[in-house]
Amino acid sequence: MSAFYQFLIFFGLGVVAVMGNNYKAPYHQPKYEPEIPACSKNTTKNWCLEDSEYPAYEVVYELDKHYEAVVALYKNVVAETANSVDTLSKLEQETYLCPSKTSYVQPLRAVNTKGKWRVIINKVESYGIKYDQHARIEECEDDAAGKACPLVPTCYESKCMQKSIYHRFLVYDPTDYYFPFAIETFKLPASCACFVGAFKL
Numbered sequence: 217m218s219a220f221y222q223f224l225i226f227f228g229l230g231v232v233a234v235m236g237n238n239y240k241a242p243y244h245q246p247k248y249e250p251e252i253p254a255c256s257k258n259t260t261k262n263w264c265l266e267d268s269e270y271p272a273y274e275v276v277y278e279l280d281k282h283y284e285a286v287v288a289l290y291k292n293v294v295a296e297t298a299n300s301v302d303t304l305s306k307l308e309q310e311t312y313l314c315p316s317k318t319s320y321v322q323p324l325r326a327v328n329t330k331g332k333w334r335v336i337i338n339k340v341e342s343y344g345i346k347y348d349q350h351a352r353i354e355e356c357e358d359d360a361a362g363k364a365c366p367l368v369p370t371c372y373e374s375k376c377m378q379k380s381i382y383h384r385f386l387v388y389d390p391t392d393y394y395f396p397f398a399i400e401t402f403k404l405p406a407s408c409a410c411f412v413g414a415f416k417l
Contacts, residue, residue, distance in 0.1 A: 249390055253325050253333055263326035263404075270324050272340055275388050278396050279342035286386075286397050290337075290347065293386050293399060313365045314376035315357040316408035320350050326385070328400045335388040337397070351383050356408035365410035373413030381406035 249271070255264035279286055322338045337347045356378045365374040383404050389396050 249333070249335060251333065255325060256333070263321070263323040263402075265321055265323060267324040271335060271388070271390070274390065275335070275337060276340050276342055278388065279337075279340065279347070282395060282397065283343055285395065286342075287345065289397060289399055290345075290386055293349070293384055312408065313367045313410035314408040315360040315366065316354050317357060318352070318354040321353050322348060322350055323385075326402050326404075328387075328402050329382065334385075334400060334402075335390075337386045337388055347386070349385055351385075351404055353405055354407045355405045360408060365412070368410060368412060372415055375411045375413075377409050377411050378405055379407045379409045380404060 253264065253267065254269055255267040258264075258266075323336050324338055325333055325335055328334050336349060338349050340347050356376055360376045361378050363376055364370070365376055368374040380403050383402050384399050385402055387398055387400050389398060392398075
């Protein structure tokens, strides 16, 4: 073997050794959602029912990519969250002691219990599975909270109070490159309750 070929071999081995010691995995720039989404500017609520910037394409892409693991999470939400996924979608006849507004909603974004806006998996489909997450919302009317319950006799002290419930949603977190899905907790208005106190003359 000539000295020239020996030089090429040793040179190649040296390059491989240097690359092996200094090689780094390719960097993947995560996609960050804004801390306060644009849809929040059009509502006074802690959730958005409409969102022109909803990342539907990215959500479906990741749902397809992580199909089995996401389906397992989704089934957990279905099984353990009352009044949630695919279980309620219309109003029933109910009697209220305080004036309130009730609806069944599909939020696209909402603020979790840690104060962070999250993208909620809703109104998208992956491999034939439709991801629809509903929540029952009941809010006291604007002039009802803190005032006397209109259906309670005036001889009793009473007051209408907004009550909340903790609700679980499957969410999308683009900052997690390896598995951008999780189940998180959200505080939503659940009822306009009537607190009845002592009898008064």
